[in-house]
Amino acid sequence: MKTMVRTLIAGAFYVAMFGHTASALDFEVVGTGGNQIPVAIIPFAKENTYTQLITPVVKADLNRSGLFKIVDFSPAQIPTDISQLPFDELNKRGVAVVAMGVVEPQANGVAAVKYRLIDVAKREQLDGIVLNQSATQLRRVAHKVSDRIYEKLTGDKGVFSTKIAYVLKQGKRFFLQVADADGYNPQSVVSSSEPIISPTWSADGGQIAYVSFEAKKPVVYVQSLSSGSRKAVANFKGSNSSPAFSADGSRLAVVLTQDGRSQIYSIPAQGGAARRLTQSIGIDTEPTFAPDGSIYFTSDRGGSPQIYRMGGEGGSASRVTFEGSYNVSPDVSPDGKNLAFIQNSGGRFKVAIMDFASKQVQVLTDTSHDESPSFAPNGKLILYATSQGGRGVLAAVSSDGRVKQKLTELSGDVREPAWGPFTGK
Structure with missing residues (x-):
């Protein structure tokens, strides 16, 4: 769990912690926010003619956020227009908002998903759109519908259509996986018989940088997700680790021991x-770029691991964390207002968050072996790795600590999560 040591000699710890096969992550909501919005998702008309259903995906997305109370409502006659909604019954059931839609076949294997969001009390449409997609990609459309519902009802952009990356080990091989934000459709970006660590996304979501030990030493690679091509970009003398993309994607901050x-x-x-x-005369590691271009990083230059900030071009650094003797693994929220990090609290390593304006620190998790916090692109959730039952799992917690999720890889251990950016795709 020693992040400073991990950066320099990573490998043995991960060999011990990983194991088994790759499959979709299984989500479990273990804590929810207060004042949940009661929402009914009426089954989308004609969706049963397709293999992939829209309705259960939207329900699962909204339920997983912890912000909505999903009211089960499946009328015998599926409505396709607002005039067909049984508003009196919906009111009696306590439904505040209802989502409905229809899936219409188009030419060349395309399906048109017509979605509407209705305010039950006002009997007015809040949102609506027609989304055209290949019939084999209807899960993607469902996530887009979920994003629109989430944004309309909370004011924050939804992240259901985004991607996450993580590392898994099957037998003696390590896999860098990219999956949908709900854990579905995992794809292996690269695999190796040697450890893979520290994946990080480019701002446009088109590339991932990571560290591989396949050359029997840590080397930083950058890989294109569209073409699969990759390049060793940091293979200097000694250790090459902890890559972080700048906002414009033109450069990487990396940790080297060449001097x-x-x-x-x-x-x-x-x-x-x-x-x-x-x-510095200490260990400087784990750099991450903030939205303003500055770099936050971990250093023991003051005697114990703490988080510091410096300009994007280097220069003098100022200490950021002062509460406790061990604060590591910084990640700055996309709006630049908060810092997520790992804090040692009484021998328990937990995800904490600092509000830059007030300097207040809040411990968010009740687990004890947390690592690698990574903000969702809307800043409302933090993905992290932890340990449960002697193996690695991923988890997520809301930035206010109220909503907690557990992401279990049912047949193996996972580590090193990184939440991808908004891409507009």
Whole structure:
């Protein structure tokens, strides 16, 4: 669990913690927010003619957020228009908002999903759209519908259509997986008989940087998700680790030991000369870029691991965390207002969050071996790794600590999560 050591010698810990086969992650909501919005998702008309159903995916998405109370409502006659809704019955059931729709076949294997969101009390349409998609990709449409419902009812952008990355080990092989945000459709980006760690996304979601030990030492690679092509961009003398993309995707902050100790450098994202950004006598590691271009990182320069901030081009650094003797693994929220990190509290490693304006720190989790916090692109959830029953699992917690989710890989251990960005796809 020693993040500082992990950055330098990573491998043995992960060999011990991973195991078994790859399959979809299984979500379980273990805590919900207060004042849940009662929502009914009426089965989409004509969806039964397709293999993939829209309705159960939307229900699962909204239920998983912890912000909605899903009211089961399946009328004998499925309505296709607002005028057909039984508003009196919906009111009696306590439904505030109802989603409905119809799936219509189009030419060339395309399906048109017509969705509407209705305010029950006002009997007015809140939202509506027609989404055209290949009939084999209706799950993607369902996530888009969920995103629209979430945004309309909360004011925040939904993240159901985004992707997550994580590392899994099957037998003696490690897999870098990319999956939908709900854990479905996992795809292996790369596999190796040696450990893979520290995946990180480019801002456009088109590339992932990661560290692989396949060369019998840590080397940083950048890989295209569309073509699968990859390149070793940091393979300097010693250790190459902890990559982080700049916001424009033009460069990476990486941790190198080429000068004898762990320090932070900047390199072009496609490889090239390394420029040193930190000049300390301690271990500087785990860099991450904030929206304003500054870099937050972990360092023991003051005697114990703490989080520091410096400009994007390096220079002097200021200490950020002061509560406790061990604060590591920083991740800045997409709006730049909060910092997620791992704090050692009485020998228990937990996800904590700091509000930059007030400097207040709140511990968010009740687990004890947490690692690698990663903000969702809307800043409302934090994905992280933890340990349960002697194996690695992923979990998520809302930024206010009220909503908690557990993501179990049913046949193996998973670690190193990274939540992908909004892509507009």
